[in-house]
Amino acid sequence: MTRPTSVRTGVLLSLTAAFLWGVSGAVAADAFSEVSPVRVSQVRAMLTALILIPIAVWRDAWRPYGMLGWYALLGVNLAVVNVTFYWAVNRLGVGPGATIQFLGPILVLVWMAVVQHRPVSGFAWAAAAVAIVGVGLVAQAWQLEGADWLGFVAGLASAITFASYLLLGEHLGHRAPIITVMTWGFVSAAVLWALVAPLWSFPTGLSNKVWLELLWVGILGTAVPFLAEFNALRRVAAGIVGIVATSEPVFGAAAAWVLLDQQLASVQILGGIMVIAAVASIQRWGLPEHEVPYEATR
Numbered sequence: 001m002t003r004p005t006s007v008r009t010g011v012l013l014s015l016t017a018a019f020l021w022g023v024s025g026a027v028a029a030d031a032f033s034e035v036s037p038v039r040v041s042q043v044r045a046m047l048t049a050l051i052l053i054p055i056a057v058w059r060d061a062w063r064p065y066g067m068l069g070w071y072a073l074l075g076v077n078l079a080v081v082n083v084t085f086y087w088a089v090n091r092l093g094v095g096p097g098a099t100i101q102f103l104g105p106i107l108v109l110v111w112m113a114v115v116q117h118r119p120v121s122g123f124a125w126a127a128a129a130v131a132i133v134g135v136g137l138v139a140q141a142w143q144l145e146g147a148d149w150l151g152f153v154a155g156l157a158s159a160i161t162f163a164s165y166l167l168l169g170e171h172l173g174h175r176a177p178i179i180t181v182m183t184w185g186f187v188s189a190a191v192l193w194a195l196v197a198p199l200w201s202f203p204t205g206l207s208n209k210v211w212l213e214l215l216w217v218g219i220l221g222t223a224v225p226f227l228a229e230f231n232a233l234r235r236v237a238a239g240i241v242g243i244v245a246t247s248e249p250v251f252g253a254a255a256a257w258v259l260l261d262q263q264l265a266s267v268q269i270l271g272g273i274m275v276i277a278a279v280a281s282i283q284r285w286g287l288p289e290h291e292v293p294y295e296a297t298r
Helices: 003-031 037-058 068-092 094-101 106-114 122-139 149-172 177-195 208-234 238-245 248-259 267-287
Strands: none
Touching: 003 208, 003 248, 037 068, 037 177, 037 208, 068 094, 068 149, 068 177, 094 122, 094 149, 106 122, 106 149, 106 177, 106 238, 122 238, 122 248, 122 267, 149 208, 149 238, 177 208, 208 238, 248 267
């Protein structure tokens, strides 16, 4: 696969993940009427682990390659990024919570430039800025009322763990097979949730609709998009994957419009156009040759 083709494939994979996560956000929001964000996060991790384990065994990719510590760190990251996002949304509202989390891609670019000393083009910075502003418009972040510091801290934690997930995924994806990284990461996350929220205390009496929503969140909202995202991180730098990921709130807003009858204001539509334009420009004109996954530059 040539470099331009690999980049475009990576962007498309990341865009697919963002779409599935965006729809899953609307589905999860509907399930919150019967089950807490912590339990939704737990179900996501457990279902994904149960799906990936037999695949990893079948492909003889279940061995940890001596990186159990890294996988444990990834598992903690996967657990924290999801639940802190839900907490931020719960305390601050979807707009501010989503906007704070999607500061993560900017943090990735800063890490790449300052810590890793990797060249980051002005094009990437400009696309990131446009995408983040677009997310703010879609989410209507200015509607924050009151100072909920716990929600603000949760949002910052979500942004930091989102950035570290992208960087960890990029790093581990070049040291072990993708299916191995994902399987051990989600097994670690599932074990963590089992310790924090024991299964015997899981709420009973959930409606059939909510069970179906939990299945959607676990399979099409977690396992499939994470596979796509980790494969994207093998083809294009984490900073670029992060920029593409900012399209998730746009898909989420559209899904909420269709599934939950939440109408979009004109300013939200404008923000969506800005995000899509930023993502499309990366795919249309490609990226400089030096903006490749970190391990490929060593």
